[in-house]
Amino acid sequence: MAANDAAFIELDAVEKVFTVRRRAGWMRRERHEVRAVDGISFQVPRGEVVGYIGPNGAGKSTTIKMLTGILVPSGGRLRVAGIDPSKERTRLARRMGVVFGQRTTLWWDLPLRDSYALVRRMYRIPDDRYRHNLERCVELLDLAELLEVPVRQLSLGQRMRGDIAAALLHDPDVLYLDEPTIGLDVISKVKVREFLREVNTEQNTTVLLTTHDLTDIEQLCQRVMVIDHGRVMYDGSLAGLHAVGESERTLVVDLERELPPIEGVPGARTVRVDGARQWLAFPAAASAAPIVAAVAAAYPLVDLSVREPDIEDVIAKMYAERSG
Numbered sequence: 130m131a132a133n134d135a136a137f138i139e140l141d142a143v144e145k146v147f148t149v150r151r152r153a154g155w156m157r158r159e160r161h162e163v164r165a166v167d168g169i170s171f172q173v174p175r176g177e178v179v180g181y182i183g184p185n186g187a188g189k190s191t192t193i194k195m196l197t198g199i200l201v202p203s204g205g206r207l208r209v210a211g212i213d214p215s216k217e218r219t220r221l222a223r224r225m226g227v228v229f230g231q232r233t234t235l236w237w238d239l240p241l242r243d244s245y246a247l248v249r250r251m252y253r254i255p256d257d258r259y260r261h262n263l264e265r266c267v268e269l270l271d272l273a274e275l276l277e278v279p280v281r282q283l284s285l286g287q288r289m290r291g292d293i294a295a296a297l298l299h300d301p302d303v304l305y306l307d308e309p310t311i312g313l314d315v316i317s318k319v320k321v322r323e324f325l326r327e328v329n330t331e332q333n334t335t336v337l338l339t340t341h342d343l344t345d346i347e348q349l350c351q352r353v354m355v356i357d358h359g360r361v362m363y364d365g366s367l368a369g370l371h372a373v374g375e376s377e378r379t380l381v382v383d384l385e386r387e388l389p390p391i392e393g394v395p396g397a398r399t400v401r402v403d404g405a406r407q408w409l410a411f412p413a414a415a416s417a418a419p420i421v422a423a424v425a426a427a428y429p430l431v432d433l434s435v436r437e438p439d440i441e442d443v444i445a446k447m448y449a450e451r452s453g
């Protein structure tokens with residue numbers, strides 16, 4: 130590993146304070162400070178895929194904006210590949226790809242193919258690299274039918290796949306993804322995740338992603354960081370986060386008819402009943418099989434499904450655990 134590969138992304142006590150003016154009475158406005166990022170330190174080695182999660186307003190996007198050089202930190206030290214992003218934004222741009230789920234970086238009126246040609250010129254991507262990368266993106270992200278379609282006519286899922294391809298055409302060393310699967314259908318989500326996994330494995334691309342979808346984290350991230358109020362609340366594996374938060378999965382069962390709450394299932398408890406549908410919670414780390422078997426043996430089942438905990442649940446439990 131080269132010297133800065135172990136700390137490819139490096140934050141040391143990084144802060145970002147916004148000054149906002151708030152109304153205080155009829156005429157007066159008071160200056161007020163928002164500490165969006167309040168002393169964050171971490172290092173990400175090259176090639177790692179990190180989930181950067183937390184509630185709304187936690188400071189995730191602000192961190193990503195500082196990493197890309199859009200925002201200048203108010204304090205602390207920040208480096209990506211040894212570069213200070215706000216000082217050498219153009220140099221760093223060649224090495225990074227950015228995808229903001231809610232916003233496109235593509236040209237609204239142009240077909241995807243023309244947008245990509247512009248990206249190629251902007252980054253001066255050599256012919257053979259460009260052709261190879263475009264072919265690969267088209268194949269893995271299923272873009273063949275979409276290349277001639279103006280971006281404005283694409284669905285959200287199609288546009289997102291188009292955006293991800295645009296961010297990767299110049300072989301970036303690091304990729305920032307802000308909610309890359311938000312609003313996508315199941316098939317698009319699967320495609321996007323498979324593609325990102327492949328890019329990471331083949332090219333050792335470092336990835337930092339924010340998401341509200343736990344499956345993104347489960348399937349992509351070796352490491353999770355939970356951010357709240359501009360601080361790091363947790364930094365470790367997803368399994369560790371589940372353990373801290375004692376998170377639970379839910380078995381949703383549809384019975385043949387309305388019945389009293391299901392009882393006597395070892396390791397599970399009924400948390401909700403609505404007509405013939407009942408919800409049983411059990412530890413996320415446990416297997417659903419014995420619970421399903423116990424319910425099926427004693428109750429007239431029509432249908433069932435297992436729901437994964439969502440990130441908000443896991444984080445809420447983590448807090449409850451810590452303050453309890």
Ligand SMILES: Nc1ncnc2c1ncn2[C@@H]1O[C@H](COP(=O)(O)OP(=O)(O)OP(=O)(O)O)[C@@H](O)[C@H]1O
Binds near residue numbers: 184190
């Ligand atoms: N340009 C700005 N001016 C003033 N306050 C800001 C600005 N940008 C962000 N903030 C504030 O900083 C805090 C962190 O915002 P940020 O967008 O980083 O959160 P987030 O974790 O990305 O949230 P979300 O999940 O909702 O996207 C919030 O309180 C937000 O209102």
